[in-house]
Each structure stands twice: as structure tokens, then as C-alpha cells.
Amino acid sequence: MITKKEKQILELRKKGLKQNEIASKLKISQPAVSSFENNALKKIRNSKKIMDFVKELKIEYEEE
Numbered sequence: 001m002i003t004k005k006e007k008q009i010l011e012l013r014k015k016g017l018k019q020n021e022i023a024s025k026l027k028i029s030q031p032a033v034s035s036f037e038n039n040a041l042k043k044i045r046n047s048k049k050i051m052d053f054v055k056e057l058k059i060e061y062e063e064e
Contacts, residue, residue, distance in 0.1 A: 012026075
């Protein structure tokens, strides 16, 4: 699950802000922005891999 902060950072990146601009806006360090962003993207990639695997096996599942 993506955290509130990770989502916030991804939304700001989508708007075109650079990491240093996001850091300034959120009053956190640029390395923290980078870490949050990387963690969120890893979670998204892993989520997609899991969903692809589930579809491949034709496993029935319910979304929350």
C-alpha cells in the first residue's frame, strides 16, 4: 500500500515539480523525496507483477 506521503510526492511529480521543489514545498530533504518516490514506484511495480501473476494463473480474487 502506498503511503500518504508517497502519494503526495507522486502527485507533485505528475504536476511537473522537481525533487528539490517538492522537498522545499513539503519541508523535507531531497534524499527523503527520492526515497519516498523510489519506494512508491517499487510498490507499484510489485503490485503489477502480482496482478499479472494472478491473471496468468486465473486465480479468482476480490479487490478490497
